[in-house]
């Protein structure tokens with residue numbers, strides 16, 4: 485047996501949210517389900533919106549293992565019948581009664597104590613203090629570079645000013661605004677096949693000039709690649725971790741160029757070997773690649789988020805596949821939760837269950853001693869993330 489119920493949890497990658505009050509069952513489904521598309525997605529493809537199409541999307545969203553699991557977890561928590569309607573009614577009553585009190589009981593049930601929030605989603609960026617004020621847990625903010633890049637591209641400025649503001653904004657976020665690290669979603673934009681030689685400032689100058697003159701030729705990729713290299717340098721200067729999105733995401737992700745393997749050339753380049761890098765989503769469904777990289781590159785780490793909880797029972801496969809190669813002190817639990825507090829909750833329950841089950845197998849297979857497995861559970865669920873973000 486690996487006892488995990490009592491263990492505290494740090495959710496190393498998720499997104500901030502504010503209280504939304506009561507929601508309908510339909511809105512709850514839209515806000516918490518993963519995948520299945522949206523009204524905007526279908527309308528942009530020429531599908532006329534109707535009640536039938538709405539019901540079709542709701543049925544898809546409610547038919548994933550992840551969503552069904554969440555309803556079961558919440559039904560147990562509220563002690564009601566496991567249906568979307570009863571669970572949503574119970575959570576709305578609890579929210580109306582006392583939102584922080586509800587979140588406190590919910591997160592207390594999973595011993596979820598710390599949320600590392602990527603403030604780059606949703607946009608416009610939520611106010612850190614306001615988010616912190618609503619949540620009865622430790623909030624650790626992380627700064628995403630892509631909204632900054634979008635702002636700088638909109639400004640009528642040349643390269644030297646662009647680069648100065650880029651550096652200054654990131655440095656300020658880390659030194660005066662309380663952000664504890666940096667995040668990039670370049671996998672969503674131009675992919676992870678980034679040459680470390682993109683670090684030369686001339687590449688930024690040339691790329692921005694070409695963009696300003698309306699030339700294509702991969703200029704945007706050249707600019708983004710250069711700016712990611714620069715972000716790695718700033719993270720080393722400030723001695724903070726960078727989270728890089730790898731693997732799964734929403735339908736916009738480039739499902740080929742999001743493979744962690746594409747990052748190898750960059751991460752093993754001598755100038756970047758000192759940088760601490762967390763491979764967000766551990767590249768799922770390419771999680772074994774991320775685990776291998778974490779094995780051979782000393783400062784690369786894996787975050788189990790998004791596959792847990794949204795890939796449902798793949799949680800076991802993800803933990804098993806990652807632990808096959810990633811050192812036990814380099815794997816961090818995360819959820820990628822957003823919008824409503826219930827996602828982080830069900831994810832923490834599922835994550836604990838999968839971590840415990842896989843460690844139990846490893847003990848019975850003679851791969852780990854019981855005490856090593858007990859220690860590993862505490863490290864994966866909280867300790868490794870606390871160390872990476874120096875959370876005391």
Ligand SMILES: [Zn+2]
Pocket residue numbers: 497498499602820
């Ligand atoms: Zn995320």
